[in-house]
Amino acid sequence: MFIDLKLTDMVHEILKGKIREGDTVVDATVGNGNDTLFLARAVGKTGKVIGFDIQKKALHQTQNKLIQEALADRVLLIHDSHSNMDQYIKEPIHGAMFNLGYLPQGDKNIITKADTTIEALKKVCSLLLTGAFITIISYWGHQGGLEEKEAVEDFLTKLEAKKYICAKFNYLNREGCPPIIYFLQRL
Secondary structure (H helix, E strand, O other): OOOOOOHHHHHHHHHOOOOOOOOEEEEOOOOOOHHHHHHHHHHOOOOEEEEEEOOHHHHHHHHHHHHHOOOHHHEEEEEOOHHHHHHOOOOOEEEEEEEEOEOOOOOOOOEOOHHHHHHHHHHHHHHEEEEEEEEEEEOOOOOOHHHHHHHHHHHHHOOOOOOEEEEEEEOOOOOOOOOEEEEEEEO
16 A cells, blocks of 8 residues: 555545544645645645745745645745744644655755754644644654654653654665654544
8 A cells, every 4th residue: 555655645645534624734844835735635625724834945836836726725824933833823723744854856954953843843732633633754864854853752752642642654674764754643
Protein backbone atom coordinates (compact mmCIF):
# COMPACT_ATOMS: atom_id res chain seq x y z
CA MET A 1 0.00 0.00 0.00
CA PHE A 2 2.70 2.54 0.95
CA ILE A 3 5.51 1.25 -1.26
CA ASP A 4 4.97 3.72 -4.12
CA LEU A 5 3.88 6.70 -2.02
CA LYS A 6 5.92 9.70 -0.98
CA LEU A 7 5.73 10.37 2.76
CA THR A 8 3.40 13.30 2.25
CA ASP A 9 1.11 11.10 0.15
CA MET A 10 1.15 8.49 2.92
CA VAL A 11 0.08 11.10 5.46
CA HIS A 12 -2.65 12.35 3.10
CA GLU A 13 -4.00 8.80 2.70
CA ILE A 14 -4.15 8.36 6.47
CA LEU A 15 -5.84 11.73 7.00
CA LYS A 16 -8.52 11.29 4.31
CA GLY A 17 -10.76 9.57 6.81
CA LYS A 18 -10.03 12.04 9.63
CA ILE A 19 -10.83 15.37 7.99
CA ARG A 20 -14.49 16.22 7.40
CA GLU A 21 -16.42 18.88 5.49
CA GLY A 22 -16.50 22.03 7.60
CA ASP A 23 -13.38 21.32 9.68
CA THR A 24 -10.83 23.98 10.57
CA VAL A 25 -7.25 22.81 10.13
CA VAL A 26 -3.76 24.32 10.16
CA ASP A 27 -0.86 23.92 7.76
CA ALA A 28 1.89 25.07 10.09
CA THR A 29 4.56 25.03 7.39
CA VAL A 30 3.00 25.86 4.01
CA GLY A 31 6.18 25.22 2.00
CA ASN A 32 5.36 24.33 -1.60
CA GLY A 33 1.63 24.18 -0.88
CA ASN A 34 0.86 20.51 -1.42
CA ASP A 35 -0.46 19.94 2.10
CA THR A 36 -2.41 23.20 1.91
CA LEU A 37 -4.11 22.01 -1.30
CA PHE A 38 -4.85 18.62 0.24
CA LEU A 39 -6.35 20.24 3.34
CA ALA A 40 -8.40 22.74 1.29
CA ARG A 41 -9.96 19.91 -0.69
CA ALA A 42 -10.56 17.84 2.45
CA VAL A 43 -12.37 20.55 4.47
CA GLY A 44 -14.78 21.25 1.63
CA LYS A 45 -16.65 24.45 0.86
CA THR A 46 -17.59 25.11 4.48
CA GLY A 47 -14.20 24.38 6.04
CA LYS A 48 -11.16 26.53 6.65
CA VAL A 49 -7.40 26.09 6.33
CA ILE A 50 -5.01 28.45 8.08
CA GLY A 51 -1.49 28.27 6.67
CA PHE A 52 1.74 29.74 8.01
CA ASP A 53 5.12 30.31 6.43
CA ILE A 54 7.97 32.74 7.03
CA GLN A 55 8.86 32.85 3.32
CA LYS A 56 6.88 35.04 0.95
CA LYS A 57 7.95 32.78 -1.93
CA ALA A 58 6.20 29.80 -0.33
CA LEU A 59 3.01 31.77 0.30
CA HIS A 60 2.99 33.21 -3.23
CA GLN A 61 3.46 29.77 -4.84
CA THR A 62 0.74 28.30 -2.64
CA GLN A 63 -1.68 31.14 -3.34
CA ASN A 64 -1.19 30.59 -7.09
CA LYS A 65 -1.91 26.86 -6.72
CA LEU A 66 -5.04 27.59 -4.69
CA ILE A 67 -6.31 30.07 -7.30
CA GLN A 68 -5.69 27.56 -10.11
CA GLU A 69 -7.73 24.96 -8.21
CA ALA A 70 -10.46 27.47 -7.21
CA LEU A 71 -9.77 26.79 -3.51
CA ALA A 72 -8.37 30.14 -2.36
CA ASP A 73 -11.59 31.12 -0.55
CA ARG A 74 -11.09 28.26 1.95
CA VAL A 75 -7.55 29.22 2.93
CA LEU A 76 -6.06 32.02 4.99
CA LEU A 77 -2.31 32.29 4.34
CA ILE A 78 -0.28 34.09 6.99
CA HIS A 79 3.25 35.43 6.55
CA ASP A 80 4.53 34.66 10.03
CA SER A 81 6.15 31.91 12.07
CA HIS A 82 4.03 28.98 13.15
CA SER A 83 5.17 29.82 16.68
CA ASN A 84 2.88 32.86 16.55
CA MET A 85 -0.27 30.98 15.56
CA ASP A 86 -2.06 31.92 18.77
CA GLN A 87 -2.12 35.52 17.54
CA TYR A 88 -4.29 34.43 14.59
CA ILE A 89 -6.25 31.39 15.74
CA LYS A 90 -8.71 31.72 18.59
CA GLU A 91 -11.12 28.85 17.88
CA PRO A 92 -10.56 25.11 18.41
CA ILE A 93 -9.19 23.18 15.43
CA HIS A 94 -9.61 19.69 14.03
CA GLY A 95 -5.98 19.14 13.08
CA ALA A 96 -2.60 20.43 11.97
CA MET A 97 0.21 19.39 9.68
CA PHE A 98 3.92 20.21 9.98
CA ASN A 99 6.73 19.49 7.51
CA LEU A 100 10.00 20.35 9.20
CA GLY A 101 13.19 21.27 7.39
CA TYR A 102 13.53 23.72 4.51
CA LEU A 103 11.50 24.77 1.49
CA PRO A 104 12.06 22.30 -1.37
CA GLN A 105 13.81 24.15 -4.22
CA GLY A 106 14.30 27.06 -1.82
CA ASP A 107 17.08 28.52 0.29
CA LYS A 108 18.41 25.60 2.35
CA ASN A 109 19.71 28.05 4.95
CA ILE A 110 16.15 29.01 5.92
CA ILE A 111 14.99 26.11 8.10
CA THR A 112 12.47 25.33 10.78
CA LYS A 113 14.09 25.44 14.20
CA ALA A 114 13.64 23.51 17.41
CA ASP A 115 12.58 26.44 19.60
CA THR A 116 9.90 27.83 17.28
CA THR A 117 8.63 24.37 16.35
CA ILE A 118 8.21 23.36 19.99
CA GLU A 119 6.46 26.66 20.72
CA ALA A 120 4.13 26.00 17.77
CA LEU A 121 3.43 22.45 18.93
CA LYS A 122 2.55 23.68 22.42
CA LYS A 123 0.14 26.22 20.98
CA VAL A 124 -1.45 23.88 18.47
CA CYS A 125 -1.96 21.20 21.16
CA SER A 126 -3.88 23.75 23.22
CA LEU A 127 -6.21 24.35 20.24
CA LEU A 128 -7.01 20.72 19.42
CA LEU A 129 -10.54 19.39 19.76
CA THR A 130 -11.07 15.86 21.09
CA GLY A 131 -10.15 13.44 18.30
CA ALA A 132 -8.09 16.04 16.46
CA PHE A 133 -4.72 15.18 14.93
CA ILE A 134 -1.25 16.55 14.35
CA THR A 135 1.10 15.10 11.75
CA ILE A 136 4.76 16.01 11.64
CA ILE A 137 7.23 14.99 8.98
CA SER A 138 10.78 15.67 10.13
CA TYR A 139 13.31 16.05 7.34
CA TRP A 140 16.28 16.13 9.66
CA GLY A 141 19.32 15.48 7.46
CA HIS A 142 20.50 19.11 7.43
CA GLN A 143 22.33 21.33 9.89
CA GLY A 144 19.95 21.99 12.80
CA GLY A 145 17.68 19.10 11.81
CA LEU A 146 18.90 16.63 14.40
CA GLU A 147 18.40 19.17 17.21
CA GLU A 148 14.84 19.84 16.01
CA LYS A 149 14.04 16.12 15.63
CA GLU A 150 15.28 15.41 19.15
CA ALA A 151 13.29 18.34 20.57
CA VAL A 152 10.11 17.13 18.82
CA GLU A 153 10.57 13.59 20.13
CA ASP A 154 11.24 14.87 23.64
CA PHE A 155 8.11 17.05 23.50
CA LEU A 156 5.89 14.25 22.18
CA THR A 157 7.26 11.70 24.65
CA LYS A 158 6.39 13.96 27.59
CA LEU A 159 2.77 14.62 26.55
CA GLU A 160 0.21 13.31 29.02
CA ALA A 161 -0.83 9.80 27.92
CA LYS A 162 -4.40 10.32 29.16
CA LYS A 163 -4.81 13.29 26.79
CA TYR A 164 -2.72 12.35 23.75
CA ILE A 165 -1.61 9.33 21.81
CA CYS A 166 1.62 9.71 19.85
CA ALA A 167 3.24 7.41 17.32
CA LYS A 168 6.31 7.44 15.13
CA PHE A 169 6.96 5.93 11.70
CA ASN A 170 10.51 5.66 10.50
CA TYR A 171 12.39 3.69 7.89
CA LEU A 172 14.60 0.90 9.17
CA ASN A 173 16.55 0.13 6.02
CA ARG A 174 17.33 3.54 4.47
CA GLU A 175 20.77 5.12 4.39
CA GLY A 176 21.54 8.54 5.81
CA CYS A 177 18.87 10.49 7.66
CA PRO A 178 15.54 9.32 6.25
CA PRO A 179 12.52 11.42 7.18
CA ILE A 180 10.38 10.47 10.16
CA ILE A 181 6.61 10.82 10.50
CA TYR A 182 5.02 11.55 13.88
CA PHE A 183 1.29 11.20 14.47
CA LEU A 184 -0.54 12.69 17.44
CA GLN A 185 -4.21 12.45 18.36
CA ARG A 186 -6.01 14.34 21.12
CA LEU A 187 -8.04 11.88 23.21
